[in-house]
Amino acid sequence: MSTPAYAQDVPAVFEELGSRPDGLTGAEVAAARERYGSNALPQAAEETWWQRLLRQFRDPMIYVLIAAAVMTAVLGEVVDTVVIAAVVIVNAAVGFLQEGKAANALAAIRDMLSPSSEVLRDGAWVTVDSAELVPGDVVKLRAGDRVPADLRLFRTTSLRVEESALTGESVPADKQVEPAPTGADLGDRTSMAFSGTTVAAGAGRGVVTATGEDTEIGLITTMLEGVEAAETPLTRSMSRFSSMLAVGAVLLAVLMIAVSVIIYDTGWADVLMSAIGFAVAAIPEGLPAVMAITLALGVQKMADRNAITRRLNSVETLGSVTTVCTDKTGTLTRNEMTVRAVHTRGHTYRVTGTGYAPEGQLLLDDAVVTVHDHPDLARMAEVAAYANDAGVDKRDGRWVLTGEPTDGGLRTFALKAGVRDEAPRRAEVPFDSAFKYMATLDDMPHGPVVHLKGAPDRLLDRCGRQSCPDGGTEPLDRGYWEERIEEFGARGLRVLAAAWRPGEELEDLTEEDVDAGGFVFLGLYGIIDPPRDEVLDAVRVVQEAGVRVCMITGDHASTATAIAREVGLHGSRAITGAELEKATDAELQTIVRHHDVYARTSPEHKLRLVRALQANGEVVAMTGDGVNDAPSLKQADVGVAMGIKGTEATKDAADIVLADDNFATIAAAMKMGRTIYDNLRKAIVFMLPTNGAQGLVIFVAMLVGMTLPITPLQVLWVNLITAITLSLSLSFEPAEPGVMRRLPRDPDASLLDSEAILRIIYLSVLLGGATIAVFQYLQMNGASLEVSRTIAVNTLVVGQIFYLFSARFARVSALRKELFTTNPVSWLCVALMLALQLAFTYLPFMQSAFRTTPVDAVTWLVPVLVGVVVFTAVEVDKLIRRRVG
Structure with a gap:
């Protein structure tokens, strides 16, 4: 349409659609369906389980491990192949299971569409599947109906439509036949009923102007399809980190191969196994699993906080x-309309409490008042109670509204004032968007009374006098009330007015009786959907x-x-x-x-x-x-x-x-998110020195032509058990002090800052150098290769245990009582780590698999000494940084 349907007169809309108020013929419907298609939203393709599984392998570090597994298989090292492949598969499985099925928002929007509609075709009303509607169809709407397509309304009777899901309006929208201005916002297009919204009250008829993806809700599905899922900051950081680590490992492995072949003339099988060992050593195989488990633990903690x-x-x-x-x-x-203020000619009363719970006070100048001492307030509460069809009831410990939200707010105000509609109602004029008021004729103890509430301008037109604070009346001062209405509106309050008059002469109540006037204007209600x-x-x-x-x-x-x-x-x-x-x-x-x-x-x-x-x-x-x-x-x-x-x-x-x-839950979740990132970063800074030390050991060994102090399979063992036990324990660290008083981290910042990189480097050198020194010392003193390698691995592991104690506190000293009290899981993990390492050293089947051998108890003093040196070095580093910083 050249001019939007909402801005056109009804006859022009019918003419443009080739339709009429008595609907389309069967032939016209068939032609329209051929042109416009079905009144349905597009189907979205879901990600299959195998696509999700394959996605888990898209990581440069995983590519290196897969290549290592293939090469070990070619070289006939079956045990190494199986272990490396198992690491890759376990990592993928963890990510696959944690990620869950991709959501389909479009399917949920399709569920909002009405399944059937009452439509006028060939001069008769018939019920059809809503998918069969076409532009030009005439549709009937009743209270409770879900609107099946976008409709230009041409007949309304007190029609109100709940559109909050589409427009964000707090209350149902009043609908009318008159066109809205061109360019009106979606919530101001009062001549339209939109697909997927619900009729809250009244009835109406409309002609279909748009179906399927051409409707307003269809435009939303189109926007949804066009939105690409963005990478998270962590995903971007980890992707860069993985790429750098994988490329660096491969380049250094190639350098090692070249040096070994050219300078030392080492056999290709030995060279390749050493290169594989270096690549496996440099790659933190357990990192993806630690990330997934840490995030999963965070998910559980956040679920506990709603x-x-x-x-x-x-x-x-x-x-x-x-x-x-x-x-x-x-x-x-709260999405619960609440009376915040009541203004009469003499006073402005403040009403406390929020929502539909009738709990609150009536205040005048911050002093609690009652309706017994203030006749003007009593009249306002009376109108709120009687000119009202809503109810509020307590169900399962929660106050629940039955009826219109605005009426619910007025009902709650009346209950706070202690006023109930106990007198019988003789007649009523229901609210209609055409005249914007509701009136009731009630048999009050002092005689019949007409209670009137509605839009202030409509009530002012029907009033000649206004109420005084003492209960008397005086001539209406319209200018005064219009100023107060403007003040309330400027405060963001929805404004309704109240009026009354005696009704002794009335047996019934009609719109004409109300329009005859003679009412006394009582005052204004200021209503708002209050903050939680x-x-x-x-x-x-x-x-x-x-x-x-x-x-x-x-x-x-x-x-x-x-x-x-x-x-x-x-x-x-x-x-x-x-x-x-x-x-x-x-x-x-x-x-x-x-x-x-x-x-x-x-x-x-x-x-x-x-x-x-x-x-x-x-x-x-x-x-x-x-x-x-x-x-x-x-x-x-x-x-x-x-x-x-x-x-x-x-x-x-x-x-x-x-x-x-609850918005407050977002604040708690943000704190949890920051804590999780801190813990992930701690885990990475903790894991990498192990990889750096192992890589350094193999790199130096190949460059100088010495026997490898640790084998590729032993490297995998150290990587996995430190990740599964020690690294994972950092996931349970509590939030650091002041976590919610620091600025958000830069999403483009590197995962590791200069301080972290420096710590990784000197710890890698310290652990790697100690391992090489221990191995060489034992070899020079006649120890067997198995004994030397076993003690070298123990040195790496125990050094990591001591580093864990210090790594739990990024800047402050670890020599504090919190080391023993704030994360008991860390001590359990240390105990598990020691148990696994003892099994690695002393159990026959482990000795057979990893080529280890039992060692004397006294030899454990060497790893402990190295651990103490590591702990001291990190603590001195933190002390210097605190002094300098």
Whole structure:
């Protein structure tokens, strides 16, 4: 359509679609289906299990190990081949099992579509599968129906549609036949009903203007398909690290081969086995498994705190987030409308408490008041109780609304005031979006009364007088009330008004009776969807961690600004969807640097905002609960969905689901993410000196032409048991002090800084040099090759145990009581490590497999002495850094 359907008159829409109010004929439907296709959303291809399994092998370090396994097989070293292959398979299996099945958000969106529809064809109403709808079909809507396609409404009766999943609106939208202005935001297109939304009240008819992927919800699925899953900072860092390590290992192995063949004329079989041994020594085979297990432990800990992680790497990514983009309704706020203020001619009363729980106080100048002492407040509570069809009840320890959210807020206010609708209702005029009020005729103890509530301008038109604080009346001062209405609106409050008049002469109540006027204007209700109680502290904690918090909502700008100010977000005003629409991508990157609040946004706006932040180098977490949030959640580095009020589409597009819909849980999960990254880094810095030492031993041995102090199979043993036991114990380290008071790490920064690299180098030299020295000393003193190699391996292992004690504390001294109290798992792992090493040394079948031999107890003093030297060296290094820093 040249002009959008929502902005056209109904006859023009019918004409453009080739339809009419009495629907299409069978022939017209067939022609339209041929042209437009089925009213269905596209199917998404799912990743198969074998594709996911093959993906686990895409790692340069794994490529080197696979090559090593092939070469040992060619050389006939069956045991080495089996062990190396087992390492590769175990690593892949751990990643495969932990990652789980890829989610399909598009399937969840398809489930939102209505299965059947009541449609007018060939002059008769028939029920058809919604997939058979075509543009031009005339569809009937009733309360509770799910809208089957995008409809231009041409008949409405008190029609209200729940669109929060699509637009982010806190309350159902009133629908009308009159066209909306061209360029209206999605939430302001009052002449349309959108596919996937739900009819909350009333009835209506509409003509189908779009089906399938051409609908607003279809556009969301198209955006979802176009969003590529971004690599996490950890994945990028590990990929660079693995590539550098693998390339370095291969180049040095080639150099060793060249030196051995050219200078020492060593046989090719021995040279290749030594090169394989070096490559295996340089590659931390246990690192992928340690990473996967550490992340899995983090997943479990986060689940205990109501953050359910669907993708493993997201655990760590949340700890490196620099900007959190959050929806308002249901995330920062409770999604429960609450009366915050009541204004009468004499007073402004403040109402405490949030949500539908009738727990709170009525305050005047911070003093608690009751309706018994304030007649003006009593009248306001009376109208809230009687001109109301909603109910709030306590179920399973939770207050639950039955009816409209705004009416629920008014009902709760009345209950806080102690007023209940106990008098019988004689008649009523239900709320209708055409006249925007509700009126009831109630048999009150002092006589029949008409209670009236609704839009302030409609009630002011029907009132000639206003209530005084003492209960009397005076002429209406419309200008005064319009100023108060503007003040409430500026505070982001949804404003409703209350009025009443005696109804002795009425037997029934009609719209004409209400429009006849004669009402007394009582005052205004200021209503808002309030922030969650814990959000203020959570936002402060996140901001103290150097993380920006941005609000992106489909709600009105004034409401968004008010909530942002209340929860402590930065920014003087909200940027609207209309402003975002006009901005180029380059301009948007500038806008997102300086503004944190965005209102009246569409799904496309949210997606553009996330991309603009990422283009500025931000690591973005996006929270949401509606299907309109799904594309931006998928685009974000970490998508966070609400578990209670979130749609299935949102949950499937997200990486993390909050079981309690609580923004405060994000702050706790961020702390966990930072702790996990710290522990992963500790594990890497702990593991690499072992690899460096082993690589150095083999490299030096080949360069100088000496016998290898440790065999390739013994190298694998040391790598695996230190990874499985000692390295893994670092996953249980608690958070370091001040973890949430430091800035987020640079996502492009190297996994290892200069301090870590220097420590790895000098520890590699220290451990490797000690191992070579011990081996050479034993060889020169007549010890057998098996004894020398056994004690050399023990030296490496015990040196690593002593290093673990120091590595648990990155900068502070390890000589503290926390060494014994904060991580008991580390001591269990040390005990397991020693048990395995004793088995390696003394059990016959282990001796046969690894070519070891029993050694005297006194020989263990040598590894212990080396361990003490290692521990002392690291502690001195930390002391110097603390003094210099």
